[in-house]
Amino acid sequence: xxxxxTSTATTTTSAAEAVAYTDDVLVEILLxxxxxxxxxxxxxxxxxxxxISTSSxxxxxxxxxxxxxxSFILRAAPSLFFYFNPxxxxxxxxxxxxxxxxxxxxxxxxxLLECGSxxxxxxxxxxxxxxxxxxxxxxxxxESLLGLRLAFDPSKSPHxxxxxxxxxxxxxxxxxxxxxxxxxxxWKRLDKVFTSSDFRKFNDGVYWNSGIYWIASGDxxxxxxxxxxxxxxxxxxxxxxxxxxxxxxxxxxxxxxxxHCVLHKDTLSSLLLVYEYEVKDNVNDWYLKYGxxxxxxAASFGERTYGKISVxxxxxxxxxxxxxxVFHIPGKILVYRFHDGSSEELxxxxxxxxxRERQLQFGYHDAYQFIESLAPV
Amino acid sequence: MARKNRNPVGKNVDPEAQKKxxxxxxxxxxxxxxFSISESAAVLSIAIENMVEDDCAGGVIPLPLVDGGTLxxxxxxxxxxxxxxxxxxxxxxxxxxxxSGMEMGVLFDVVLAANYLDIRGLLREVRRRIADRMKNKSxxxxxxxxxxxxxxxxxxxxxxxxxxxxxxxxxxxxxDD
Numbered sequence: 246x247x248x249x250x251t252s253t254a255t256t257t258t259s260a261a262e263a264v265a266y267t268d269d270v271l272v273e274i275l276l277x278x279x280x281x282x283x284x285x286x287x288x289x290x291x292x293x294x295x296x297i298s299t300s301s302x303x304x305x306x307x308x309x310x311x312x313x314x315x316s317f318i319l320r321a322a323p324s325l326f327f328y329f330n331p332x333x334x335x336x337x338x339x340x341x342x343x344x345x346x347x348x349x350x351x352x353x354x355x356x357l358l359e360c361g362s363x364x365x366x367x368x369x370x371x372x373x374x375x376x377x378x379x380x381x382x383x384x385x386x387x388e389s390l391l392g393l394r395l396a397f398d399p400s401k402s403p404h405x406x407x408x409x410x411x412x413x414x415x416x417x418x419x420x421x422x423x424x425x426x427x428x429x430x431x432w433k434r435l436d437k438v439f440t441s442s443d444f445r446k447f448n449d450g451v452y453w454n455s456g457i458y459w460i461a462s463g464d465x466x467x468x469x470x471x472x473x474x475x476x477x478x479x480x481x482x483x484x485x486x487x488x489x490x491x492x493x494x495x496x497x498x499x500x501x502x503x504x505h506c507v508l509h510k511d512t513l514s515s516l517l518l519v520y521e522y523e524v525k526d527n528v529n530d531w532y533l534k535y536g537x538x539x540x541x542x543a544a545s546f547g548e549r550t551y552g553k554i555s556v557x558x559x560x561x562x563x564x565x566x567x568x569x570x571v572f573h574i575p576g577k578i579l580v581y582r583f584h585d586g587s588s589e590e591l592x593x594x595x596x597x598x599x600x601r602e603r604q605l606q607f608g609y610h611d612a613y614q615f616i617e618s619l620a621p622v
Numbered sequence: 623m624a625r626k627n628r629n630p631v632g633k634n635v636d637p638e639a640q641k642k643x644x645x646x647x648x649x650x651x652x653x654x655x656x657f658s659i660s661e662s663a664a665v666l667s668i669a670i671e672n673m674v675e676d677d678c679a680g681g682v683i684p685l686p687l688v689d690g691g692t693l694x695x696x697x698x699x700x701x702x703x704x705x706x707x708x709x710x711x712x713x714x715x716x717x718x719x720x721x722s723g724m725e726m727g728v729l730f731d732v733v734l735a736a737n738y739l740d741i742r743g744l745l746r747e748v749r750r751r752i753a754d755r756m757k758n759k760s761x762x763x764x765x766x767x768x769x770x771x772x773x774x775x776x777x778x779x780x781x782x783x784x785x786x787x788x789x790x791x792x793x794x795x796x797x798d799d
Contacts, residue, residue, distance in 0.1 A: 260730035264752075265768035270737050273745075277753030284789040288761045288782045291773050316788075328788045337787050378785060 268296060276306055279313065280376050280617035303377075303619040307354070307399040312501060313617045315560050317571070318348065318356075318375060320611040321599045328615060331560065331571055331580060331591050342378075343371070350395050352452050354618025355405060357395040372405065372427070372622045375615055381622040383425055385432070387411045391420055392447030394457045396471050399620050401455075404428040406471055408457060410444045420444055424471065427622075435474050443467055443476065451497045453504040453522075458497055460506075466497075479529065481506075494556075496609065500568070501561040506531055515539035515550055517570070519559070519583075535568075535583045542581055542588045543574050550574045551603045557612040573612070575603050647674070648682045649697070655690035656682070657697055663704035667696075668740035687738050692731040699744050717743070721751040726767055729755075758794045766796075 264270055275283065275297065283306065287294045296302065316330040318339055324346070328339040343360040350357040356375055361368035370393060373380040385393075389412035397405035407425035409432070420441045423432045443461055450459030456468045466481045494509035506520040516538055520531040543550045555573040562569060562582070570581045571591070578592040594606050642662040649657045649664070664683075665671040673683055685693065702708065702716050724732065729752050736744040756764060761779075765772060772779070783790055 260727060260734055261767065261769045263734055264730045265770050267734075267737075270733060274733070274749045274752050274756075277750050278757055281789045282757050284786050285761060285793070286756075286764060288774060288779055289764050289768075289772070290770050293770075330788070330791075333792055335788070335791050337791060339788065340785065 266292075272296060272302065276302075276309055279310060280306070280619050283619060284376060300621045303621045304403045306619045307403065310618070311400050312561070312565075315558065316615040316617070317557055318351075318613045318615045319557075319607050320348065321597075321607055325599070329578070329592065331578075334591050336592055339375070341373075341375075343373075343380075348613050349393060349448065350452075351613035351615070352395045352397045352405075353399055354616040354620045355395060355397050355622065356613065357393060357407070359393075370407075372407065374618065374620055374622050376617050377619055377622075379622045381427070383407060385409060385425075389417070391441060391444050392450070394447065394450050394452065396452045396455075396457065397620070398452070398455075399618065403621065408469065408471065410439075410447055412441060413438060417441060422469075422474070424474075437474065439476060449497070451499040451504065453499045458504060458522075460495055460497060481531065494609070496556065498556075498559055500559045501565060503559075505534075505559055507556055507559070509539075509554065509556070515552065515554060517554075517556070519570070535570075537570065537581055537583075539572070539574065542579060543577075545588065546577065546579065546590055548574060548577055553603070553605045555605050555607060555609050555612060558614055560614075573605060573607065575605055576600065649693060650682055650684045651688055651690040651693040652686050653690050655693070657693060659697055659700065660704065663697075663700040666700050666703055666741060666743075668742075670739060685739070688735045689731070692728075692735045695728075695732060696735050696739065696741070696744070700741070703743065717747045721747055724751070726752070726755060758792065760793045760796055763796045 264274070275286070278286070283297055287297050314332055316328060319327045319329055321327060324341075326339040326341050328337045329335070341358075343358060345360055345362045347359045348356055349359050354374065354376065356373045358371040358373050358380070359368055360371060366388065370383040370385045371380045372383065372395065387409065390409065391412060392408075392410040394408045395405060396408065404427045406427070409423045409425065410420050411423070413419045413421050418441050419438050421438055422435045424435065425432050446459050446461060447457070450457040450469075455472060456470045458466060458468045460481065461467045461478070464481050465478045467476060467478050469476050494507070496507045498505045498507055504522040506522070508518045508520070510516045510518070516536060518533060519535040519537075521534045522529065522531055525532065539550050539554050551574075553575055557571040557573055557578070559568055559570055561567060567582065567584045569583065572579060572581070576593065576595045577590055578594065579588055580591050581588045594600055597606065599606055639662065642660070642665065645661040646658045647661050647664050647670075649659060649670075651657070661674065665674060670683060688696070699720060702720075703713060708716075721729065721732075729748055733745065733748045733752065736748060756767075759767075764770070774782075
């Protein structure tokens with residue numbers, strides 16, 4: 246080595262090669278890159294590809310890049326998906342290489358997929374990372390499935406759990422729960438039996454603070470604590486009483502560590518109310534954080550909502566406190582920033598093939614967060 | 623100082639630390655250049671500290687894997703970080719400026735030297751800076767910069783580009799910055 250280094254020019258060449266082929270030096274550099282660059286640089290060479298594809302690299306990278314800016318996966322037609330980046334305003338087709346895929350949930354970088362035609366009895370369920378395109382078949386054989394939810398928080402563990410609720414063999418009024426652990430790759434049935442009606446809307450649930458939360462029938466928020474297998478309920482009258490008859494949408498959403506309840510009222514120029522779940526005086530409850538009129542925002546862009554709105558998500562900006570609401574009205578994707586009241590058009594959908602006047606191009610259940618992450622499945 | 627001496631615990635100025643400040647070492651680069659540096663600055667490199675502790679230094683420390691130009695840069699870094707009274711903010715600003723003007727080739731030299739000499743702070747700074755430069759660059763730029771020949775077939779490469787189209791979006795032009 247000593248003899249080789251004789252002039253600046255050769256130093257540079259040999260130094261570049263030394264860095265490119267000294268794995269520990271190279272890996273430490275690559276760990277600073279965002280997932281998007283990592284995915285692209287897998288194409289540099291086979292050596293880089295294998296270095297980047299190890300599970301230890303994925304794990305370290307996931308721990309170092311905890312809160313990437315989310316993009317979205319949008320479903321325009323049964324097998325037509327798009328990638329949408331709200332920061333860069335980019336809209337590209339996204340290929341999901343599964344037969345009749347349906348996204349059930351997005352959770353901190355991983356997606357839960359149901360695959361198989363609606364006519365088929367045999368459906369497959371996968372945990373899928375849209376960044377790396379790696380997937381794992383959950384090998385779930387259930388005919389009487391009531392709900393399926395994914396629980397993954399890379400800041401707590403590199404492993405995820407899947408909670409499966411299905412009717413008991415003896416009565417549809419009772420259900421049982423199985424939990425899949427990605428670490429052991431096994432399903433485990435809980436000893437307890439639950440009431441089926443409580444889990445009716447389990448599939449609308451979000452994973453937040455170590456539990457699955459969903460709005461049950463009536464004025465209840467139910468939560469299932471995964472570690473302790475406990476079902477808890479808390480009143481949500483504060484929210485439901487606001488809605489009354491004009492309430493046409495209530496959704497729970499998780500974003501950057503917060504859980505929000507988004508409530509859309511058709512009267513009063515399409516009002517959206519956002520509640521945040523927080524602890525005040527030792528009591529967990531919902532507190533009204535923001536209110537915004539879709540019609541007024543749409544009007545500022547010379548658009549009308551025609552009463553059709555699809556809330557895509559609440560995302561954080563550069564600063565964690567700066568929340569923005571990304572939503573879709575016929576022909577447009579808009580963003581409204583709560584902290585300064587500004588709004589912006591992110592995408593004009595009137596030129597896409599699937600555009601229909603006065604119609605939404607995709608509904609609430611067609612928009613999922615795409616969080617760039619190398620998390621192993 | 624006098625007041626400190628009266629401290630019952632006897633928290634005096636460490637005579638060893640004082641000695642390190644005044645004692646100088648000579649570092650010898652691969653191309654035979656010699657640099658003097660205070661021991662307190664030199665031992666910010668874990669590798670040099672070990673050599674000093676093992677007493678295999680004998681006055682001149684040969685560093686056969688670091689050339690003179692790179693060693694001069696590393697010494698500038700070490701001196702700043704060993705400087706009395708330099709605040710963390712000042713050091714942070716220095717670090718920022720220290721790496722900002724370096725070309726990729728120089729960054730590679732420095733990262734290898736920092737790795738060999740085990741200088742943690744410098745390593746982190748240079749790694750971050752290299753990654754920053756790479757972040758929005760094309761695959762071709764990376765191959766050229768790291769002197770790597772692709773061993774993928776054009777078809778394989780095309781396939782990756784198609785499957786991960788979103789990751790190829792928003793790439794800078796290949797002009798060096």
